Amino acid sequence: MKKMKLVMVGNGMAGVRTLEELLKLTPDLYDITVFGAEPYPNYNRIMLSPVLAGEQGIQDIILNDIDWYKQNNITLHLNKKVAHIARKNKVVVAEDGTEAEYDRLLLATGSSSFILPVPGKELAGVVGYRDIQDTNAMIAAAEKYKHAVVIGGGLLGLEAANGLALRGMDVTVVHIMPWLMERQLDDNSAQMLQSALQAKGLKFMLEQQTQELVSDGQGRVKSIRFKDGNEIPADLVVMAVGIRPNVALAEAAGIYCNRGIVVSDTMQTYDPSIYAVGECVSHRGTAYGLVAPLFDMAKVCANHLARMGIAYYQGSVTSTKLKVTGVDLFSAGNFTGGNETNQIVMHDVTGGKYKKLVLNNNTLIGAVMYGDTKDSSWYFQMIRDGKNVAEIRDQLIFGQSHLGNAGSQGQNLAATMTNAMEVCGCNGVCKGTIVKAIKEKGLFTLEDVRKHTKASASCGSCTGLVEQILASTVGGAYAPQATTVKPLCDCTTHSHEEVRKAIREEKLISIPQTMTFLNWNTTNGCAKCRPALNYYLLCAWPHEAKDDPQSRFINERANANIQKDGTFSVVPRMYGGITTPQQLRRIADVAEKYNVPTVKVTGGQRIDLLGIKKADLPKIWADLDMPSGYAYAKALRTVKTCVGSEWCRFGVQDSTQMGIDIERAFDHMWMPHKFKVAVSGCPRNCAESGIKDVGIIGVESGWEIYVAGNGGIKTVVAQFLVKVKTHDEVMEYTGAFAQLYREEAHYLDRTVHYVERVGLDHVKKHVVENAANRKALYARLLYALQGATNPWSKENINVCEFESLAI
Amino acid sequence: MNTWHEVTTLEEIPPLGARVVTTKQGDIALFRTAEGEVFALLDRCPHKGGHLSQGIVFGKKVTCPLHSWNICLDDGKAVAPDVGCTRSYPVKVENNVVYLSLA
Numbered sequence A: 001m002k003k004m005k006l007v008m009v010g011n012g013m014a015g016v017r018t019l020e021e022l023l024k025l026t027p028d029l030y031d032i033t034v035f036g037a038e039p040y041p042n043y044n045r046i047m048l049s050p051v052l053a054g055e056q057g058i059q060d061i062i063l064n065d066i067d068w069y070k071q072n073n074i075t076l077h078l079n080k081k082v083a084h085i086a087r088k089n090k091v092v093v094a095e096d097g098t099e100a101e102y103d104r105l106l107l108a109t110g111s112s113s114f115i116l117p118v119p120g121k122e123l124a125g126v127v128g129y130r131d132i133q134d135t136n137a138m139i140a141a142a143e144k145y146k147h148a149v150v151i152g153g154g155l156l157g158l159e160a161a162n163g164l165a166l167r168g169m170d171v172t173v174v175h176i177m178p179w180l181m182e183r184q185l186d187d188n189s190a191q192m193l194q195s196a197l198q199a200k201g202l203k204f205m206l207e208q209q210t211q212e213l214v215s216d217g218q219g220r221v222k223s224i225r226f227k228d229g230n231e232i233p234a235d236l237v238v239m240a241v242g243i244r245p246n247v248a249l250a251e252a253a254g255i256y257c258n259r260g261i262v263v264s265d266t267m268q269t270y271d272p273s274i275y276a277v278g279e280c281v282s283h284r285g286t287a288y289g290l291v292a293p294l295f296d297m298a299k300v301c302a303n304h305l306a307r308m309g310i311a312y313y314q315g316s317v318t319s320t321k322l323k324v325t326g327v328d329l330f331s332a333g334n335f336t337g338g339n340e341t342n343q344i345v346m347h348d349v350t351g352g353k354y355k356k357l358v359l360n361n362n363t364l365i366g367a368v369m370y371g372d373t374k375d376s377s378w379y380f381q382m383i384r385d386g387k388n389v390a391e392i393r394d395q396l397i398f399g400q401s402h403l404g405n406a407g408s409q410g411q412n413l414a415a416t417m418t419n420a421m422e423v424c425g426c427n428g429v430c431k432g433t434i435v436k437a438i439k440e441k442g443l444f445t446l447e448d449v450r451k452h453t454k455a456s457a458s459c460g461s462c463t464g465l466v467e468q469i470l471a472s473t474v475g476g477a478y479a480p481q482a483t484t485v486k487p488l489c490d491c492t493t494h495s496h497e498e499v500r501k502a503i504r505e506e507k508l509i510s511i512p513q514t515m516t517f518l519n520w521n522t523t524n525g526c527a528k529c530r531p532a533l534n535y536y537l538l539c540a541w542p543h544e545a546k547d548d549p550q551s552r553f554i555n556e557r558a559n560a561n562i563q564k565d566g567t568f569s570v571v572p573r574m575y576g577g578i579t580t581p582q583q584l585r586r587i588a589d590v591a592e593k594y595n596v597p598t599v600k601v602t603g604g605q606r607i608d609l610l611g612i613k614k615a616d617l618p619k620i621w622a623d624l625d626m627p628s629g630y631a632y633a634k635a636l637r638t639v640k641t642c643v644g645s646e647w648c649r650f651g652v653q654d655s656t657q658m659g660i661d662i663e664r665a666f667d668h669m670w671m672p673h674k675f676k677v678a679v680s681g682c683p684r685n686c687a688e689s690g691i692k693d694v695g696i697i698g699v700e701s702g703w704e705i706y707v708a709g710n711g712g713i714k715t716v717v718a719q720f721l722v723k724v725k726t727h728d729e730v731m732e733y734t735g736a737f738a739q740l741y742r743e744e745a746h747y748l749d750r751t752v753h754y755v756e757r758v759g760l761d762h763v764k765k766h767v768v769e770n771a772a773n774r775k776a777l778y779a780r781l782l783y784a785l786q787g788a789t790n791p792w793s794k795e796n797i798n799v800c801e802f803e804s805l806a807i
Numbered sequence B: 001m002n003t004w005h006e007v008t009t010l011e012e013i014p015p016l017g018a019r020v021v022t023t024k025q026g027d028i029a030l031f032r033t034a035e036g037e038v039f040a041l042l043d044r045c046p047h048k049g050g051h052l053s054q055g056i057v058f059g060k061k062v063t064c065p066l067h068s069w070n071i072c073l074d075d076g077k078a079v080a081p082d083v084g085c086t087r088s089y090p091v092k093v094e095n096n097v098v099y100l101s102l103a
């Protein structure tokens, strides 16, 4: 089949990202031709600021070198500006006459610096701040001249001013508004920012209007004159007063433009064979000037160019960070507020800290922070998710670390860490390594950083810290994805919710069926999605969907935990932590017979046999004749108990029996992640019920039930759900909560993550307040567990899994 | 020249699964894709020696069970950005019988 022709005009960040996304989806659909007006391959425009500041060189910021275009068979025309689009014949023509035919055209022409229409604007020494050429001109001027004036006190202007000052110039920032960065900051934070920059040597003239740029008589600028008659020397004038989308080309071709090239939610212009992405675009009336939204557009556009046709761009919430070393500043969303909103403000003038949160009812809609931005990603995520913050509202302003979080997330200020300090404890990655990878490899997302450095790729507890480092390195280019719409993995654009809904509503009962129905872009998924799908199917259609062992992690396939040397560990159930001399004797005999190198008492009140060869597992299970403890599974793990009222002088309830009953009733329960329960006989809480998925505490008059605790990566205290009187009620409430979690959580979310997402009120509504719903949940769980048997018993063992071949 | 050893039949390897073959050269993992292709790799992950035979197979790749590196079944190379390579062995399937060469 003949390939279609795709031509792209504009070789910048949004356009090339679209090509990258497209090549990922369909490497062979198009013959691709690219026109770029600049003489360089695609580079990281946002890093021009560190280049100007002398922190990086031009060669460090190239994102796709010439070889990349070659490897992907892309015809690249550098230094060729497209002058004309002939839509009738579907041809574009460059200024030098080069032509290219297209079946699909992609416009990614970006924008240009807006140059104030004042006398003298064409003088030498007057530049915008947009590309490598501008940057080089500024660097050259700094070597020769003394006085620089930057017109515009926005993000770009301040970064330019900072860079020029670092290169030794005497810099004045001229701004027309009463305070700096008025589109991102309120007056308080802007004032703090101005003081910090003044301390670095910058000068400011606010509420000043430029009248004229004065020539030195030889065609170069010499000073700047204001409306009020004031005049200051200027050998270099940088105009950073805004950008204008490059729409002339499109407009001349008759494509509808309104400040930007107008596109639909599929990134299509009014001509169906022409798409547009990036800063040149106007989407639902908004033109974006930061890369994060452009990358979202790129994804959607690629999806349609690849003829998958399922993605929609629905606009973005953006955030801002200033890339000036030593200044911590963040703003996102609507921070000015209005009639329906209210604000929480913390302002420490001496300490140099300012924080303002804007809320609409109980949703966070905007935030401004100065001085202490360590919680910015956390707030931003909540803004994007539209999360209800009622439960944490009174502590919201103090940040994430205040919410009973003992882990390392958000505890350190990323900016104050030295490069040698370790960020990721699991993989031994230091801050310097992360910053270097972000800069050199042009990484923009958490996922990218994980892939390249492994930081936060294991336990994830340093995710917050890595996000901060990313945000402070790439500025506003960083945007966490809204958790609710995150695709399940790279094989699909659908979120966990969408997948679960389709499985339920379309009655999908197998993995291939689900992948086909939802247009998976791989033939048999990956190690991330297959286990999730397998679980979702089993949960939605118990007794109907068939388990797929090949889509389970090895531990759940071998019913034992793989160890670092490839041997396995075996943990039999000891219901409620109670054992007998017979059991202990059997365990001892097995340990001797099979030369088990290590026998350990686990943290879950039972015994672990470690270092077992895979082939020996079935024999050991048979000899032990004890049920599997599921220590390897996303399932009910242990139910920890204390001695309780049977023995303990303080015990008021029989916690041991309660624990045993729960462990027996909910055995074999597949779950989104592991599920741990503890039962204590009195509020002294010796079974540590406060940090379990379900924690039960006996009191004189009955039982208190707590949920969503976690004792792992970050310790989170369980929240009080309800107090009940009887044994049967404990079973019913525990079961109903477990089932709600099973039905609604994302795969690999512990209960703490799930409840954090949906809110405890949601859980109470379904499990406590609505009795009929609680009973229905409980009934669904019991139905799912019907007939489940011990995976270690002979009839459940798949011999093929354990026997090896030989030659 | 290749000396082919008869190892097993296709049915004995689960689709999207693997079997371990013990040999004088060490354990070799035999993988079977959804399409019925069979590949053989030394059962040692280039990262820290994880047993690749125990991983999840998808497309023509396997995810190592220890730290989730993805390894290509046809040439044993780690998928970027990870770098490393594990040895691969020639395999052929004739009349549903799987042959492996240790050359």
Ligand code: SRM
Pocket (backbone or CB within 6 Å): A561, A562, A563, A569, A571, A600, A601, A602, A603, A604, A605, A606, A608, A631, A637, A638, A674, A676, A691, A692, A709, A710, A711, A712, A713, A714, A750
């Ligand atoms: C054996 C044991 C350590 C011990 O020697 O005592 C253990 C061993 C492992 N834990 Fe654990 N955990 C053990 C009790 C705990 C506890 C304490 C408890 O359950 O009371 C916790 C904190 C409580 C909690 O989960 O909230 C705990 C929190 C973790 C975590 C962090 C979970 C989190 O959500 O933050 C992981 C990592 C994970 O699951 O992703 C983990 C993962 C692991 C794994 C499975 C690592 C792995 O993926 O291979 C270890 C398996 C070793 C093996 O093969 O035996 N283990 N682990 C304990 C087994 C208890 C049991 O009888 O089942």
Ligand SMILES: Cc1cc2nc3c(=O)[nH]c(=O)nc-3n(C[C@H](O)[C@H](O)[C@H](O)COP(=O)(O)OP(=O)(O)OC[C@H]3O[C@@H](n4cnc5c(N)ncnc54)[C@H](O)[C@@H]3O)c2cc1C
Pocket (backbone or CB within 6 Å): A009, A010, A011, A012, A013, A014, A015, A035, A036, A037, A038, A045, A046, A047, A048, A049, A080, A081, A082, A083, A108, A109, A110, A111, A129, A130, A131, A156, A159, A246, A249, A277, A278, A279, A280, A288, A289, A290, A291, A292, A294, A323, A474, A475, A476, A477, A478
């Ligand atoms: C100094 C600086 C710092 C920045 N810092 C940040 C930041 O911290 N965070 C952030 O998110 N964003 C930042 N930005 C903004 C970000 O760089 C832009 O949003 C992004 O580059 C826009 O991408 P684009 O592809 O739409 O346009 P561009 O990257 O500008 O690419 C458009 C390309 O098209 C070419 N072109 C135009 N017309 C034609 C034609 N007719 N024919 C051929 N080629 C043509 C242009 O020459 C240009 O190379 C910064 C920008 C600058 C200048």
Ligand code: SF4
Pocket (backbone or CB within 6 Å): none
């Ligand atoms: S047993 Fe748990 S705490 Fe210990 S090394 Fe393994 S995962 Fe870490």
Ligand code: FES
Pocket (backbone or CB within 6 Å): B045, B046, B047, B048, B049, B050, B064, B065, B066, B067, B068, B069
């Ligand atoms: S040993 Fe395979 S990924 Fe680490």
